[in-house]
Amino acid sequence: MQDSLVRHFFKFFGHMLWLCKSIYAVLFSLIVLGGLIVQQVEDLPPGDGFYFAMVTGLTIGYGDITPETWIGRGVALLLGFIGIILTGMMVATAVFSLREAWEKVYKTPPDM
Numbered sequence: 001m002q003d004s005l006v007r008h009f010f011k012f013f014g015h016m017l018w019l020c021k022s023i024y025a026v027l028f029s030l031i032v033l034g035g036l037i038v039q040q041v042e043d044l045p046p047g048d049g050f051y052f053a054m055v056t057g058l059t060i061g062y063g064d065i066t067p068e069t070w071i072g073r074g075v076a077l078l079l080g081f082i083g084i085i086l087t088g089m090m091v092a093t094a095v096f097s098l099r100e101a102w103e104k105v106y107k108t109p110p111d112m
Helices: 002-019 021-041 048-057 070-106
Strands: none
Touching (some): 002 070, 021 048
């Protein structure tokens, strides 16, 4: 039964990712664009802007690269907000997929 729940979860999760692909693509593109802006403004080596954007957007924030200009700091704040939205959407997609899989396998809504 567990195998069936996991299989259905990934099926629904993939389906929901596909349905929301435009939103995920826009959010990810904004993170990449923010990385390019920070790379140019902060005069970072190639790839460091992308690394900074991913670390900031995923709300990890190692602190090994920190923006010094006000533009870089502003973009970092926007990247953090976009990352929170992206993380929230992923969690919502996962919760919805788990609920759908549970109802498919057990034929009843999960107990709260």
